[in-house]
Structure formats: C-alpha cells, structure tokens
Amino acid sequence: MRIPEQVKRLAIVIGVLVALTLVARFVLIPRSLTSTSLHWSLTTQRESAKPVKFAGSTACQDCHDDIAAKKAKSFHRVLACEGCHAPSVKHAEDPSAAKPVIPRDRTTCARCHAYDPSRPTGFPQINLTTHNPLKSCSTCHNPHDPVPPKVPKECAACHAQIERTKAVSSHALLTCTTCHKAPERHKTAPRTALPSKPDSREFCATCHGQGRAGTPKEAPKVDIATHGARNLCWECHYPHLPEGRP
Amino acid sequence: MNKREFLKGAVVFIPAAGVLGAVARHAAGKETAAKEPAAKQPAAAPNAKNGYEPSAHYYGMGIDIDKCIGCNLCAVACKVENDVPDEPFYFRTWVERYTITRDGEVSVGNISLGTAREPMREPVQDAREVVRTFFVPKLCNQCQKPPCVQVCPVNATFTTQDGVVIIDAERCIGCRYCIQACPYGQRYLHPKTRVADKCTFCLHRLVKGLQPACVEVCPTQARIFGDLRSHASRLVRFRRLNKLHVLKPQLNTDPKVYYANLDGEVR
Numbered sequence: 001m002r003i004p005e006q007v008k009r010l011a012i013v014i015g016v017l018v019a020l021t022l023v024a025r026f027v028l029i030p031r032s033l034t035s036t037s038l039h040w041s042l043t044t045q046r047e048s049a050k051p052v053k054f055a056g057s058t059a060c061q062d063c064h065d066d067i068a069a070k071k072a073k074s075f076h077r078v079l080a081c082e083g084c085h086a087p088s089v090k091h092a093e094d095p096s097a098a099k100p101v102i103p104r105d106r107t108t109c110a111r112c113h114a115y116d117p118s119r120p121t122g123f124p125q126i127n128l129t130t131h132n133p134l135k136s137c138s139t140c141h142n143p144h145d146p147v148p149p150k151v152p153k154e155c156a157a158c159h160a161q162i163e164r165t166k167a168v169s170s171h172a173l174l175t176c177t178t179c180h181k182a183p184e185r186h187k188t189a190p191r192t193a194l195p196s197k198p199d200s201r202e203f204c205a206t207c208h209g210q211g212r213a214g215t216p217k218e219a220p221k222v223d224i225a226t227h228g229a230r231n232l233c234w235e236c237h238y239p240h241l242p243e244g245r246p
Numbered sequence: 247m248n249k250r251e252f253l254k255g256a257v258v259f260i261p262a263a264g265v266l267g268a269v270a271r272h273a274a275g276k277e278t279a280a281k282e283p284a285a286k287q288p289a290a291a292p293n294a295k296n297g298y299e300p301s302a303h304y305y306g307m308g309i310d311i312d313k314c315i316g317c318n319l320c321a322v323a324c325k326v327e328n329d330v331p332d333e334p335f336y337f338r339t340w341v342e343r344y345t346i347t348r349d350g351e352v353s354v355g356n357i358s359l360g361t362a363r364e365p366m367r368e369p370v371q372d373a374r375e376v377v378r379t380f381f382v383p384k385l386c387n388q389c390q391k392p393p394c395v396q397v398c399p400v401n402a403t404f405t406t407q408d409g410v411v412i413i414d415a416e417r418c419i420g421c422r423y424c425i426q427a428c429p430y431g432q433r434y435l436h437p438k439t440r441v442a443d444k445c446t447f448c449l450h451r452l453v454k455g456l457q458p459a460c461v462e463v464c465p466t467q468a469r470i471f472g473d474l475r476s477h478a479s480r481l482v483r484f485r486r487l488n489k490l491h492v493l494k495p496q497l498n499t500d501p502k503v504y505y506a507n508l509d510g511e512v513r
Contacts, residue, residue, distance in 0.1 A: 016257060023264050036401070043414040044300070044406050050450035053327045054459050076465075083319050083463040087326050112317040112465055118343050118379040119315045123466075 054082050055092035063095065067144050074145040084108055084143065109137040124148075132168055139218065140172045152176060154187065162240050169241045170218075179203070179239065197234065204233040298453045300407040304474045305447050306502035307461070308484040309383055311509070313468035316341055316381035320460035320469065321358040327448060327459035334359045336434050338445040339385035339460050344511060346378045352511045357381070382512050383469065385460070386411065386432040386445035387493060387501030394424035394433060394444075403442070409474070409502060410449050415441045429497050447471075474502070 025034075032039040060081040061068040071077055082088055085100035103109075106128065115125040132140070141148070148167075155176045156163040166172060176182075182195035198204065205224040207215050215221070228236060324330060324339045340358035347353070392411050395403050402417040403424060413424075418441035425433040425442060436443040448458035456462070461471040472481025481504075488506035494513070505512075 012257070016261060019261055020264065023261065027265070028267075039401070039414065039417070040404055040406070043404075043412060043417075044449070046414075046416075047412050047446060047449045048453040050328075052451055052454060052456065054323065054451075054456070054462050056456050056462060078467050079465045080463045083323070083465055087323070087459075111319065112315055116316060117373060117376065118345070118381055120312055120380075123315055 051089075053087040053089055054080075055087075055089040057081050059092040060088075071144045074147075076144065076146055104136050104138060106135075106137060109141075109143070135170075139170070155182075158190070166240045169243060171239060171242060198232070201233055208233075298455075302475065303408040303452075305409050305452065306388070306472065306474045306481055306504065307385070307447070307458075308470035308472070308481050308488070308490075308504045308506065310468050310470070310484075310488070310506045311380055311382060311512075312507045313466040314341065314381040314383055315466055315468075316343060316357055317465060318358055319463045319465060320383060323459040323463040324445070327451075328446075330443070331437055333437075336437070336443075338432075338443070339383065342382045342384060344378075344380055344382060344509065345376055346509075346511055347375045348377055349375075354513075378509065380509065382505075382508075383460075384430065384432070384493075385503060386447075387430055387499065387503040388445075388447060390500035390502060391498060393427045393429065393497075393499060397423040397427040399423065406449070408449075408452070410447045410452075411444070412446050412449060413442055413444065415439055415443075418442055429494055429499065430501075 032042050057068075057080050064081075071079070082100070084103055088098065088100040090098040091100050110128055112123075113125055114128050119125060137143070152175070166174075179198050180195040183193045185193035186195055201224055205212065207219045208222055208224075209215060210221040210223045233239075318341055321337060321340045324337075325332065328338055330336050330338055337356075337358060340356050343355045343357050345353045345355075388409060388411055390405075390409070392403075392405065395405060395411060398418075399421060400417055400419055402414045402419070403411060404414075405411050420435060420440045420442065422435060422442070425435060428444075433442050433444045435441070448456075448460075451458060457471050461469045470480050470484045472479030472484070474481065476482060484506070485504060488504075490504040490506055491508040492501040492504060494501075
C-alpha cells in the first residue's frame, strides 16, 4: 500500500519535533535542573567552597603559644582571639601578609564590659564615663589575663579608702609593697610598727626621672635635679592619686 | 531561492544548529564537566576530598540565654564571614533585648541595629519599672520541617544531609515566598544578588572542621554548636544538662536551635 504524500510529510515534521524535544531535554537543559540529587550536591558544593574569614583560635595557638598559655588560665580563656583582633585568616596563612588589629581604644572592651541592665548579674561591667575616663583599658588591665587591680586584703582591711582611691589612679597596678615595707608587727601593733615610706627623691625617679633608662614610657617625666629641689616627691604629690593637683 | 527550498533548508538547519550549539556549550561550559562525577554519587561527592561525610552529621545549636551578654560580636562576625550587607537591616543572626516592665509590657529591641557595627544601646529605663530584662540571640532555626522549603516554587532551597537548610542562589528567582513563610523572620532578600539569603550554620566552615563564626567569637559560650548524631558533642551535653525550649513550638517546625533558660515572653 502506498503511503500518501501528506502523511509522509507529517511524519517528518513530527519526527523533527520529537528530535528537537529530545535535544532540548537531554542536551540543552542542564542536568542539574532535572536531577534533584545532582542539584543538591552542586549547591552544597558551591556553598562549601565559600572562603573562610575567621581562622579559628586553634590556628592562632600554633604560633602564639605563649599568649595562648597565659590566656588559657585567665578569665578570658574561652574568648576567641579573632573576637578582639578581627578576622585574620590572611594573617594565619601568611603572617607577613596582613597584621591583625590590636584594639587600644575604649570601645572594644566596652562591647562586653560597659554597664547594660540586660546583662546577667555578676558579669563584670563598668560605667564608661566615670571609670578612668580617656584612659585606654590596657593601661591597667592585661586583656590576655584580665585581673582587676587588687590591693592585698591585709592592707585593704584597714586602708580601704586608699585602696579605692588608688584603684582609679594611674598607680592602680602598683602593689602596696612597691613603695611601702610593712614590718610583720604592723598588723598587730599598727601605730608602734609603722610601714616605711619612700625616703628619697631617687625612688620616684626610677619611673619619673627624665633621661633615665628603663622607665615606663607612659609615666610622666621630670628633671629630678631641678624639679622642686628641697622636698620629697610625696610632700607635694599624693602618690595614691597622682592625678590630683599638688 | 524559492519558498520551498527555504523551508527544506530550515528543517535541516534548525535542529543541526541546536545540536551544534549544545556541543559547543558542552565543550566550553565547565559546569557539565564538574557535574558528571558528582552526578554518580551525590551523597559523598561535595567534599569527599577532605574526608567530610555530610550524612555522618546532623547539626544543631544551643543557646543559653543566661550567658548572653549582648555584646553583638556574633552578629558582627556573621556579617563579616558571610558577606552580609552592612546596612543595619540585613542579618543572618542578630541579638534582641527583651524588657518586661512592671505593668506587663514587653518591649523588644534589636541591639544589632545601629551604625558602624556598634550595637544600639537604648537609654536605660527606670530600673524600678523593669521586672526582667535579658538578651536573646536569634538565627535560622534550621527546622527539621522547614516551612520555607515547602513554599519554594522552584525548589531552590532544601535541607542538606547534615541538616542545614540552604539556598541555591543560582536557581532562586527572588519571589520572596520563603521570606514570607519563615515564622522566625530569618530570611532576607540580598540587595545585590536579589535572591533570598539566610544563615547556613556557616556550612563552608563546618566542612573544614571549624565552628560557625558566631559560635567561634561568642565570649561567654552562650552559643553551643554541635552534632546531634554524635554521642559526645558539646551540644548533646548541653541538651542533657539543660531544660530546653524551642521558638514557636506550636508551629510544628521542629527547630534545631535549642534555647536554655528561655523566658515565656520570647516569641
């Protein structure tokens, strides 16, 4: 039987359409659009390949083991290095390429330690406007081992006022025994066995003398030979609150 | 050329052009090359090279409200790690302050709002009027029955084997259905890519064995991250030692972010 010409032509057209559909379905459409498992694995792959910015504290410990050991025993033991020092994966990969931030301002510590009524009770907080204004936190506190400046209980039991005054002064980190030698008997007979006071101008000059070697750089300097020549330092300056005017 | 010849030529040319074009795309497009091996074993493929096995993990997070000090480090770290826009209304995670006053009024503020990555600190209320006040960190709850996944019209979002809901940014059409569907308000439309974006538990860090950025920087360990499949992860221990709550349990979303010491007022 002879197939009519119209049917043949129709068959060709249908064949072409089927071929086009097959090409579109299997060649043009990406496989990830038709296969769910492929789509999911590709998306996961893409998501997993994103770059990391925080290297993680374990990466820091490899080189800075001294700081890590100190911090591990302090109140800040669970803090991540990059919480304060900013994300530093570049520094971890190549230490000379980028340096982490060392925050010396008052805002970094204040993020956690500024007073906020919603913070849990007992969390150490300060009032930023009254707590040693304008002074950098690291002047008195070591961020890797933050201990509040403390006066020994033996001294503070009687000399509480000095303790409170000294705590907000630039001498906060000095211990009582830096300047005073108290005989053991001072505890039982405070008025008969007095502690010593610095008895020479040289004593204060070890930190405040101009042109001396080994003086702390934040201490203000005076020329000890010409400055207030006839008096001992503490006769004009109050060492427990040296900011106070003489 | 008459009409008949033209049509004959077209019948041959159009499919041929289609095939040739596809072959050219095959050769040029790296996507097909990368796809083929992955297609054979989609389960282990993504990160088989560094020995990460997604089906061996099932991630969740624990949050201890009593430990959160509202320092906002998590929200800041998240923005850096995930390239979230700096504008103060795009967040993958943020911290809310709840204040409950004597007259029963509950006020909620997002302290992650504010400029220059500085948390917003509203003026202190009269302390005598405040009954309770605390911080609540919020992030994608990585629900086990996620409403956002159900509504996606193009299947662009799904749950991975390790229990993280992620979005295919290349397939997402930006229709915002998922943003509407999330009962926790965790999705936003990324202003640059114009597709939905949300917390992924920092999946790119997990596959490298790191913790999510927010957990990494949290100074008080208010955020605990771990593997629910493991028998000894910190999260499993957290779940054993605390009385837990999830957000909006009545919605039956089965969140995997567990809150300890959560106040009844938290929504």
